[in-house]
Amino acid sequence: MKISTKSIVPPWQYAVVLALAAFVGIWSxxxxxxxxxxxxxxxxxxxxxxxxxxxxxxxxxxxxxxxKSMTILIGVRHKSSWMQRKLFWLVLTxxxxxxxxxxxxxxxxxxxxxxxxxxxMGSIILVLRYLVMLGLGVLLVGSYRFQRPGVLMLAALLLNxxxxxxxxxxxxxxxxxxxxDPLYRAIHHIYRG
Amino acid sequence: xxKVNQLSKKFKENVIFSQVSFAVEPGQLVHIxxxxxxxxxxxxxxxxxxxxxxxxxxxxxxxxxxGALIENPGFLEYETAMTNLKFLADLSHDFNRTxxxxxxxxxxxxxxxxxxxxxxxxxxxxxxxxxxxxxxxQNIVLLDEPTRGLDSDSVAQFIVLLHNLVQANKSVVxxxxxxxxxxxxxxxxxxxxxxxxxx
Numbered sequence: 001m002k003i004s005t006k007s008i009v010p011p012w013q014y015a016v017v018l019a020l021a022a023f024v025g026i027w028s029x030x031x032x033x034x035x036x037x038x039x040x041x042x043x044x045x046x047x048x049x050x051x052x053x054x055x056x057x058x059x060x061x062x063x064x065x066x067x068k069s070m071t072i073l074i075g076v077r078h079k080s081s082w083m084q085r086k087l088f089w090l091v092l093t094x095x096x097x098x099x100x101x102x103x104x105x106x107x108x109x110x111x112x113x114x115x116x117x118x119x120x121m122g123s124i125i126l127v128l129r130y131l132v133m134l135g136l137g138v139l140l141v142g143s144y145r146f147q148r149p150g151v152l153m154l155a156a157l158l159l160n161x162x163x164x165x166x167x168x169x170x171x172x173x174x175x176x177x178x179x180x181d182p183l184y185r186a187i188h189h190i191y192r193g
Numbered sequence: 194x195x196k197v198n199q200l201s202k203k204f205k206e207n208v209i210f211s212q213v214s215f216a217v218e219p220g221q222l223v224h225i226x227x228x229x230x231x232x233x234x235x236x237x238x239x240x241x242x243x244x245x246x247x248x249x250x251x252x253x254x255x256x257x258x259x260g261a262l263i264e265n266p267g268f269l270e271y272e273t274a275m276t277n278l279k280f281l282a283d284l285s286h287d288f289n290r291t292x293x294x295x296x297x298x299x300x301x302x303x304x305x306x307x308x309x310x311x312x313x314x315x316x317x318x319x320x321x322x323x324x325x326x327x328x329x330x331q332n333i334v335l336l337d338e339p340t341r342g343l344d345s346d347s348v349a350q351f352i353v354l355l356h357n358l359v360q361a362n363k364s365v366v367x368x369x370x371x372x373x374x375x376x377x378x379x380x381x382x383x384x385x386x387x388x389x390x391x392x
Contacts, residue, residue: 003290006272006280069267070281073325075243076261079284 008086009063014097016059021098024052025105037116038106039176043125048102049164056098057136057156060091064143071144084144091137099130117177125172132163194218194257195240195333195364200249202232202239209235213249213389215382217364219332222355222376225368226392227384233368236384237263237335253333258285260331262339266322270311274321275304278328287329296324300350315342323351333364340373352376 024047032041042048064087067074074083103126107113114122136156143149173180179190200213209232217223227233238244240251241261253259268277274297282288294304300320310318319342326334340348352375358365367376368384381392 003279004273004276005283006269006276066269070269071267072238072243072261072263073266073268073281074284076241076259076263077281077284078242082284 008067009090009094013059013063014094017056017094017097018101020052020055021101022105024048025102029105029109036109037177038103038113039122039125039173040116042102042106043129043168044173044180046164049160052098052102053133053160054157056094056133057140057153057160060094060137061140061143061149061153061156063087063090064140065149068144068149080145084141087141087144088138091141092134095130095134095137099133116179121172121176125168125176128172129163129168133160136160194254195259195366196252197240198250198252200236200239200251201247202235202244203247208387210384210387210389213384215380215389217333217366217380219364220359220362221364221379222359223364223366224372224376224378224381224392225366225384225389226372226381227368227370229370231370231384232387233384234264234337237261237337237366237368240335257333258329258331259333259335260326260329261335261337262319262322262326263335263337266318266325268310268318268321271309273307274302274310274313274317275306277310277321278325281325282329285329289328289330292330293324293328296328296354299354300324300347316344316347319343320347323354327354327358332362333366334358335366335368337368338370339367340369348373349375 025042027047028041028045032045067083067087071080074080113119136159139156139159140152143152146152169180178184179188184190195217197213197215201211202209213236215223225233225236235244239246241259241263242251243263269280272280275293278293278297279288282293297304300323302317302320302324310321313321319339323336323339326336340351343351352373355365355367355376367373367378382389383392
C-alpha cells in the first residue's frame with residue numbers, strides 16, 4: 001500500500017496562486033493597452049485588489065486553518081513553532097510567487113515601466129504593495145494560535161482595501177504622478193486611463 | 194517516570210486546580226476522575242506543555258516522550274486516516290508503518306480506507322486519537338475521556354491496548370468522568386473543586 005505524504009502545501013495550491021496572478025495580470029494588460037505605465041496598469045486598477053489579492057488572502061487563511069485544527073496534536077509533539085515557521089515560509093513563497101508573475105507579465109510586455117512618474121517612486125509603490133500583502137499574510141498566520149480567526153481574516157481584507165483606496169489612492173499614486181490628483185485630472189480633462 | 198509537583202492553574206480569577214501533585218512510575222496505570230469541567234483536560238494541557246502553569250512543575254525522565262489524547266482530536270479533515278497518522282509521526286521523525294497498521298487493525302480501522310477523516314464517525318475519530326497517542330512508542334501516555342463515542346467492542350479493544358502498554362512498562366494516565374469496567378488502576382484520584390485527592 002502506498003501511503004501519501006501530506007506536504008504542507010500541495011502543488012495544486014501553488015497552481016491556484018499562479019492562475020490568480022496570471023489572470024489578473026493578463027486582464028490588466030489587455031484592458032489598459034492604451035496607457036502602458038506599470039503603475040497605471042498594475043497598481044491603480046481595482047480588480048487585482050478586490051478579486052485576486054482577496055482570494056490570495058482567503059487561500060492563505062484556508063491553509064492556516066487546515067493546520068489549526070491539529071494544534072493540540074502538533075503541540076503535544078512540541079512542533080508548534082516549527083509549524084508556524086512552515087506557515088511563514090508558505091506565505092513568503094506564495095506572495096512572492098504571486099507578485100513575481102503579476103509584475104513580470106508587464107515587465108516582459110516590452111514597454112516603458114514608469115512613463116507617468118519617477119522610477120524611484122514607482123519602485124517604492126511596487127515594493128510596498130508586495131510588502132503589504134506579505135504583512136497581511138503573516139497576520140493571517142497568527143490565526144494558528146488566535147482564538148478568533150474570523151477577526152484576523154476580516155482585518156486582513158479591510159487592510160488590503162485600506163492600503164489600496166487610502167494609502168495608494170490618496171497619497172502614493174499622487175506622489176508618483178499628478179495624473180492621479182483629482183484636481184489635476186479635472187483641469188486637464190482626464191476622465192479615464 | 195512522570196512527576197507532577199504542586200501544579201496550579203487559573204484563567205483570570207477562575208481557579209482551575211491548585212497544588213496538584215502525583216507521580217506515575219513506569220508500568221503504572223493511573224486514573225483521574227472528575228466531573229465535566231473539573232479541569233482534567235486543562236491538567237493534561239499543562240503537563241504536556243500546551244499551557245503554562247501558574248505555579249508548580251512537571252518533570253519527566255531523560256528520553257521520555259509524552260503521547261496524549263486531549264479533548265476532541267482535530268485532524269486534517271480532507272485526508273485519509275493513514276495520511277493523518279503519517280503526518281503526525283513524521284513530525285517526530287518516527288513513522289513506523291507496521292506498528293500503525295497493527296494498531297489500526299486492532300481497532301478495526303482499515304489502513305487502506307481512502308475515505309477522508311471528515312466522513313468518520315465520532316468513535317472512529319476517537320480511535321484515531323488513541324492510536325496517535327501511542328503509535329510513536331511514547332512511554333508516557335495521557336488519555337482524556339478515551340472511551341467517548343466508542344462502542345462496547347471498541348472499549349474492549351481499548352482495555353487490551355492499555356494492558357499491553359502497562360506490560361510494556363509504559364506510564365498511563367486515564368482521565369474520565371466515569372469508570373471503565375475491566376480496568377484495574379494502580380492509583381485512582383479524583384479532581385474536585387480544584388484539588389486532586391485520593392479516591
